[in-house]
Amino acid sequence: MTALVPLSAAASPDPTPATAAMSALLEVRNLTINYASPRGTLRAASDVSFAIRPGEVMGLVGESGSGKSTVAMAILDLLGEAGRIDGGEILFEGTDLRRLSAGQRRSLRGDRIAAVFQDPFTSLNPALTVGRQIAEPLVQHKGFTPRQAAPRVEELLAEVGIREPRRIAQSYPHQLSGGMQQRVLIATALGCDPKLLILDEPTTALDVTVEARIIELLAGLCESHHLSALFVSHNLGIVNRICNSVCVLYGSEVVETGRTRDVLARPVHPYTKGLVAALPRITTDRRHRLSSIPGTVSKLSGPPDSCVFAPRCPFAEETCRRLPQALRGDAAGNSVRCWKAEALSGTPWPEESTASRPPATPPARTAPLVQVDALRKVFGERRSILPWLRRDGTVAVDDVSFTIQRGEVLGVVGESGSGKSTIGRSLLALIEPTAGTVLFDGADFVKQAKEGDRDLRRRAQLVFQNSAASLNPRKTVGAAMERPLVLAGRQGEAERREMIAALLTRVGLPAAYADRYPHELSGGERQRVNIARALATDPEFVVCDEAVSALDVSVQANILNLLADLRDELGLSYLFITHDIAVVSHIADRVLVVYGGTICEEGPIGRVLRPPYHPYTEALLSAVPRLSGAEDGPEPERILLEDSTAPPGGGGCAFRGRCPRKLGTICDERAPPVQTATDGHRIACHIPLAELAERASVFPELAALH
Amino acid sequence: MLLYTLTRLAYLAMVLVVMSILVFLVTQAMPGDVASMIAGQFASKEVIDAITVKLGLDQPLIVQYGRWAAGILQGDLGRSLVLEQPVAPILMEALSRSLVLAVVALAVVTVIGIGAGVLAAVRRGRMADQMVSGVSYLGIAVPDFFWAIVLVLIFGSYLKWLPTGGYAPLADGFVPWASHLVLPVVTLVLMLIARIARLTRSSMIDVLQTNYVKYARAKGLPEKVVIVRHALRNALLPTITVLAIDFGLILGGVVVIETVFSFPGMGRLLLFAIQRHDLPLIQATILIISTAYCLANLAADLLYAFVNPKIRHGMGNA
Amino acid sequence: MVKRLVARAVLSAFLLSGTALAAQAAGTLKVAVDSNLNTLDPAKMKGGQEYVAAYLLFNGLTAIAADMTLKPDLAERWEHSADLKTWTFFLKKGVKFHSGREMDAEDVLATITRIQDKATGSTARVNFEIVESMKAVDSHTVEFTLKSPYSGFAELFGERQARIVPRDALDTLASNPVGTGPFQFVSFAPGDRMVVKRNPTYFEAGLPKLDEVVIRILPETASQVAALTTGELDLAWNLPPEAVDKVKATSNLKAEAVPTSTWDGVIMNGTTKPFDDVRVRRAVATALDKQAITQIALFGYGTPTHSPIPPSHPYFNKDLPIAKGDPAAAKKMLAEAGYPNGFEVTLYTPAGRATRERLGLAVRELLKPAGITVNVQRVPFDVFLKDIEGKAGFYIDGFFSRPTIDTSVYPWYHSRGSWNAALWNYSNPAMDKLLDGARQASSEEEAKKLYGEVQALAVQDAPGVIPYVINHVNGVSARVQGFTSHPMMFLDLRNVSVGQ
């Protein structure tokens, strides 16, 4: 790494960057955006600069509140009324968009600069057919009549991999799956042959197997159309997969930018280091403590007067807290906003102490704590005197059996609609199973809970995904935590207060938080409160239902560490429900892979990650975006599934509709047999084990570990 | 959509049956009785008894109800005791006049109310918005009958531009017909428009903040297209519902406005029936009013379903 | 499309002035009445606005003229036996119903039989209870035999309900009335309007002059007056007193007023406490200032009086004082009756009769100084009929003009009078004797003397307070010619025409 020169200082007077700008398709220079809010001006972007060359895909990376979407919206001139650009330039093909009239900017939008938004479902107008919505830019910018646009719309739909373009064009958004909807948005964006795509978290709302397909599609399109793109994302794995260069935002500022390979493999800025380190990886030892970034993003009001990351930076010094930092670039085109960058080069993000962590011990083979047998749940069954209203309902969970030992963490992995949450809630008798039994410590949980057995309730708890919704907004943290104690028979108020304080401390929160209301806490803090509340009853078993999914990477690492600590110290058992295979591989002892309400594969995590795979597991694992690259070796071939469709129901394998290795009618007609490999590793598939075992490992790097 | 309609119709039928029983019982419970009302002042007991027997009022309630319900099912709404005429034509005439009032008033309300609401939403927080909310406050602040009186005073008594009461059939010519409608319509519009404008405004504001509107802008569509094609289309859903319900309300008679303007619609017919204690007329009128109201509600839901492709294409069930 | 239509409607309505609105076929008179016509069957009519229809469509055997004298109508002439018990009516020949059939004696018999039938529920039934038997002497002669002598029998045929109807169309009268009257029925839309057109075969030659009459139901006085001013209406029947000043003040309008014998009364039921004590009743009567009441209730459009015999009538007893309101004296009387501190009582008024409601409030106010606390309660008219009249102790009631003095007094004050028991339950043998005597009075002088005593006794016993008789006022456009208000509140349009 060579000497860094301040980039922004040299920007305008020096003609060299200007010529660089000429070659850039989009150049954002010193962009500053503020939001007016009832409590003063908030910074959303300060002094943000980056450039995208033709054909380049740049990732704009950051956690919530970093300002990445604001920048994207500013380029599209869609900031809304509260947001205001207070400085800087947005040059598109050398023209400052801010100097154009609103009308001129509008005529660029959808034509030369097209966009794809995060949530395809809400981005499509529910009242119009998708064909009409795709045609709109064509009619607007290219002078097509709606009739002329029709064949072009079908062409576009075909190009984004939609099989029946004519039928789909006449559909309404709600009739399409999430993946299809996103394809429709992409088709819309491609319509006018844009130069630049603004992709705002285009896959965040999608399941991982669908995400993989969309990313593949986007990568292909950028390649074939020689498109430039600004890819806004919080997911480093995806950015790594698709972006040539990356720009990391933190607290409204660009902290590091450069070629993706460089930045993600050898991060220079402390924040980037922390972010990369905090990412749970399939390959890391599950007993290994995740690195995490302490603290939360500070409030961004007024102009920056110090390094924004300083309060959370383990390398921070007095200087960091006094002076704002400037972005400095090197010869390779990478730049970083940290004056200590050179000094820290090669210094890794500090490891969390693992001293207290006992070695992984296999759970004792005693009577299981939880025993689920032939669980079945049918939703939406309706009886009615009106014959046409009678409905059979949909099977959410079909014949699921498993056990959980004391002190064991059982992961449940699946995509949306797999029935994983239903399993979790049936276990706690929040949902009454249609059939099957749940034994908790030998007792029939559903029956006991119905009869109001509070002790059983006490011993099994739940941590929710939505940290905000799981706390009553009208109750203080203390009040929320007090109820379980009251119910548990803790009469003394002082005693309860003490216990609450202890619990809060236990989950790493100040005891004074007891007096706060949920909305005064950050997401991570609320999740800690949720955990503390679950712990208040001194449970033995906790269901974690996507407990870390809504959190930013750095916070997620914190919570995962906390959960792991609690397991080790209190001997808790978890049912850990998640869609994120990396998270589950980090924390779980055993894993259930569920699809369409049935278990496809079950086994110790180390087994499930290695062949033989159930075809679904294989696809799921291969779809996981990773920070591979130099560190992890070459990326293996991906297995891409069809867009998700509703499980076909009836007899046969639930996965048969999307299975790339479907054998034939046998899969349609007969439920797959459960084949046992080794060590309680079971796979439900018609394909013989031996044949399944022939497949290469999705994670060749794992082979080296064991 | 068909199943949805069928379901709603079945529910409507059930509601109507229960309602008819309720109406029958309630009207039976009214004080005063028909026979003495017919017999008039100072009638002797035998006279009243004679009338009671003649009208079958001495029979058990269940029999009376059965007879009444059976008649209705055969399209016979009964005979008015006071007017001594079949109820149906009287009702139909009043209903047709109320229908005229409803159609004209709602046409005006729809155009102006939605327009004002959209304007206010698009210019949120600015002059136009303030003006719309100011005017709509005025509209809802004082009761309709107060407006009616003020209008009568201004246009009838002082300016003498318009007739202040009654109804002229279209056969009298277009001008008399229309001129008799102006004041009741204006009053109704004043009463209804505030709600429509405010509702349109608030749902428009909600819709303008949706992702699909943002995405429509990202496509570079002109603001007019964004507002009309993308926002208004969806924002109108709740407004349509309210409009349809209002339609049912007017159809069922706006008692107060009809009173002030001597408008011979359903509302005054009902009041007349109640005052004369004309049970068959009361029962039939209430039944028709409520049915009209229920149908308007049903129409609102169906319209909602129809405009909303999510329900139209399958997903909707009751 | 609808929008454009509406826009045009609104526009033209604003552009057009009232006169343009009034452009209508000549010879059409547009009349407003204040309330719906309940029935078009004359036997069943009860309200003034219905009688309006009755006099347009039907005739009686006799008619009460504007000067209160009895005139022949369908009967050419009549005669009675010396004992006043047998009455013979000779019908005009060639009078045709609107259906084209000639009216004859059988129709008269059918009409009266129908009125006598209890199931018909006619309020005129009591009048004809006196009839012992009747028969058709020939096709145009009817003979009635009475149970007792009755000098006023011919006047009964001028009564509102005693309209002669065709015997072959009795069942459809309510919806399609057929009569002999100057106008024939065209259409009726309840709550809205009734339309009648000229009867070309009307028996009075050259009459009526109008081609068409439209009776519109406009309950709002303000609307009526406004419509009169703009020319949309030609005549507003029976204007409420509060609107009279406005009509008078308008240049192209006339207020045609005439005193009537229609009265309102404060009824004190003699079978209820404390009104079973005549001193209490007298105290109430003494406390009420009739002039003030006339002002409050009628805005002065009435005449203070003391009994149902109107001040305009020759039999009116001018010597009786009309109470000026003396609370002190009233208080003293109450003290004598054992109510030194007064008492509290509920006064019921029928809802929807503004004049009577105002009368009630005036009574409440005027009795206050006498120590009587009155709570006014308004009840719907049907409830009033069922639960109040004749049953409650203290209430406001009122009655239309009757064609004869006897029918105006006898039913109320005679202890066996048909309406006595359903009103104030008054019974005084002296009164009975006077009334019976008056029925058989051989001369006008005798009748006048006897009725004078009746009035004095009525005031003295005070079964109720009759504060005033009402003036009947019609608001009439200047274009209307040949119209006079009738003291019986009939609407006689035979000689009316509309100018330009």
Add this chain to the structure above:
Amino acid sequence: MTAASPTRAASSRSAPKRWPTSLVLGIALLAPLLVVAVAGPWLAPYPYDEMNIMSRLQPPGPDFWFGTDEYGRDVFSRTLVGTTNSLVMGVAATAISLLVGVPLGLVAGYGRGRTDEIIMRCMDVLMSFPPILLGILVLAVTPPALWKAVVAIGIVYVPQVVRLTRAITLELMQEEFITAARLRGESTAYILFHEILPNIWPPLAVESSLRVVFAILLGAALSFIGMGAQPPSSDWGLMISEARPFVEQAPWIALCPGLAMGITVIGINLLGDGLRAVLDPRNTGGH
């Protein structure tokens, strides 16, 4: 969760909340009305039912600030005293709707299934009558009186309250904190009254303010057609109704109660809008 979204940023407890203008205005309008409602009879220059036949239909002047009516009664005094009537009518009727509607809505939303079905079908029947018709029906059964009008109006608006309560309850039932409560083994009563009810109040308060307005207007309408307050009481609707025949000669008789009603309704509406802004920041407008 991407860009800083300050509109949704959690408001800190320590940061002083600015009262919305509408709330301030609403309170400013309603406070004097409340005083009048309580102290009306003492503030009024004349007794509300004192007749002065010599000065009937007097125009506004020094003796009678808003003139006199057809009985010579002081319009201003009557309007003042009528305030109590109107406010009590609005508030009491709303209270009845809430007392009946909220528990029903809670039970329907919480119980779901059959209970819900039965309750909602009953509400459907009630809702199949237009409000004023229902009011008229109730009042036609018994002789009209003010308190009956209040009850009638209360009943008329029960379905709306039930629907709203049920909708919010159903929504809340999806919330995870309710799940958390069930998980703790809380009793149904505790969940209804300690977890759900506190979250229902804000939208219900906003709704109630609207209900009060509707109740006042409906009450006035019923009085106007003679089925509510009875003379000589000084209910505003009744006053306007009684003023009709004289409105040309003496418009002030109708004007004063009309104005009073306007102020009341606007005041409560503003209050409602203000409450909405304070309690329910997501909502943007009214209906």
